[in-house]
Amino acid sequence: METSTPTLQPACPIDAAERRRIIALMQAQVVPAIGCTEPICVALATSRATEVLGQTPARIDVWLSANILKNAMGVGIPGTGMVGLPIAVALGALVGHSDYGLEVLRDATPADVEQGKAYIAEGRIHINLKTDAPDKLYAEVQCSDAEGHTAKVIIAHHHTNIIYIGVDGETLSDQTAGTDGTHGDAAAEEISGEEPVLNLRKVYDFATTAPLEELRFIDEARRLNEEAAALSLQGNYGHCLGKALTRPLGRGIMGDSIFSHILSSTSCACDARMAGAQIPVMSNSGSGNQGICATNPVVVFARENHNTAEEMTRALVLSHLTAIYIKQHLGALSALCGCVVASTGSSCGITLLMGGDYTRVTFAVKNMIANLTGMICDGAKPSCALKLTSGVSTAVLSAMLAMQNECVSSVEGIIDEDVDQSIRNLVSIGADSMNETDRKVLDIMTSKSK
Secondary structure: OOOOOOOOOOOOOOOHHHHHHHHHHHHHHOOEEEOOHHHHHHHHHHHHHHHHHOOOOOEEEEEEOHHHHHHHOOOEEOOOOEEOHHHHHHHHHHOOOHHHHHHOOOOOOHHHHHHHHHHHHOOOEEEEEOOOOOOOOEEEEEEEOOOOOEEEEEEEOOOOOEEEEEEOOEEEEEOOOOOOOOOOOHHHHHHOOOOOOOOHHHHHHHHHHOOHHHOHHHHHHHHHHHHHHHHHOOOOOOOOHHHHHHOHHHHHHHOOOHHHHHHHHHHHHHHHHHOOOOOEEEOEOOEHHHHHHHHHHHHHHHHHOOOOHHHHHHHHHHHHHHHHHHHHHHOOOOOEOHHHHHHHHHHHHHHHHOOOOHHHHHHHHHHHHHHHOOOEOOOOOOOHHHHHHHHHHHHHHHHHHHHOOOOOOOOOOOOOOOHHHHHHHHHHHHHHHOHHHHHHHHHHHHHOOO
């Protein structure tokens, strides 16, 4: 291993109050989810509107931003054997519990699914594109009864952020100014107002110096996402990429190594999730795939590299908080594949587990941005496992180079000498410059012949 010590950047002092705010931010953004979070977000809005209406709706009208629509078209809905929004909306109305958040459909049974199919067949659900949506993450659901009474719920900005509730045209709750609309949980209350101002140095210092007992919550991500990968091997989900990597042919080509185990664990969990398996995963910034990508590579490397439990915990915090930091600026949904952000986090975590300091972590980030920037999001679907595998393979390579003091320099492409500016360059491309790409992707997806 490289033994030279690069010049360290100044540390960012973090007092107890700021630590609490960062922990609250993480606890709000790293939560369990069952199924792809875009259709589940719509199911959550439907469930809440049904609860406000007080009865099963006779009609449900849904208006969605292009990014929500794109991510909900081709993904399996847990426990249904079906793909797409209609069954998610139907079950949200019939059996959803909004208090469950991103696990809103966890109580659905096979009998409920059959009832949902009948509900769809009756033509009660009407899904529309919201062409003037104020945010890339926007879901507006209006439930109506037979007498014409209505209840409307709007979720925006974050997958569980209910910003509006209305009944019969009268407003019950209106937080369209942007305050947090989640159901008053402690984490949301702690970060209400402005979120902690992060940079990579602060993320690193928090992960490596905060009292260990304050970070233990992240270990649940390890448990859930490892379990999801293991359960995936018991079925045939999606394109079975994870299984392909673990079979004799896969091992003969890819080897039986830490690297191949990282790829198989990550893709296994994604295979199951995108196919609609009733398996919870720990999400990050509203995405289960991002949660998988930020967790499984770090866990596999830590275990096989014989890192300590504390080192694994701190690396997981670094991985997840790096992803949250980037997503704070990129937004919950964009034209940029979320695996770019989450695998950048996992590269930081792996670098830490290799013995890397802050400078080498910055090298890993720059290497990731130089490689993966521009990977498009063309919706949530089984083939997302391929993209996650590309992302985490790059994460390992970037960490390896970083530990050898190899870093893409500021004279190369979009990389800046300052790592936070490099991140801002990534965000600028993903959030702004790729908007036309986003529109073209949606046009292609909606224009294909059935």
